[in-house]
Amino acid sequence: MHALGTYLIKVSAEQLGQKESEEATELLKVIGDFERISDHAVNIVESAEELRDKKLTLTEEALKEYEVITGAVKEVMDSAIKAFKDDDPKRTERNRHKKTETLKLWISAFL
Numbered sequence: 001m002h003a004l005g006t007y008l009i010k011v012s013a014e015q016l017g018q019k020e021s022e023e024a025t026e027l028l029k030v031i032g033d034f035e036r037i038s039d040h041a042v043n044i045v046e047s048a049e050e051l052r053d054k055k056l057t058l059t060e061e062a063l064k065e066y067e068v069i070t071g072a073v074k075e076v077m078d079s080a081i082k083a084f085k086d087d088d089p090k091r092t093e094r095n096r097h098k099k100t101e102t103l104k105l106w107i108s109a110f111l
Helices: 003-013 018-053 060-086 089-110
Strands: none
Touching: 003 018, 018 060
């Protein structure tokens, strides 16, 4: 966990009001989500490098699927960042639904 997460854990150990405690918990979840996203991004880069090193290419169909999935992920990320910046719980809930739909799309593309 990075410095911000460590700081939030220390702050959470202090006596906080209900609202502050909930906000600290939500921020820790967001940090975890962004760490997972960055881990996945690293995995994708490593896979792309392996394809390049082996001089392999994606089929036309795979490229189209990749573009659809990339667009869906970008939309979810943009929405999540905006919800976080605007502190918009309704947008956050809609974004959770979009994230689920994007995951279903991702899974169906590879099955």
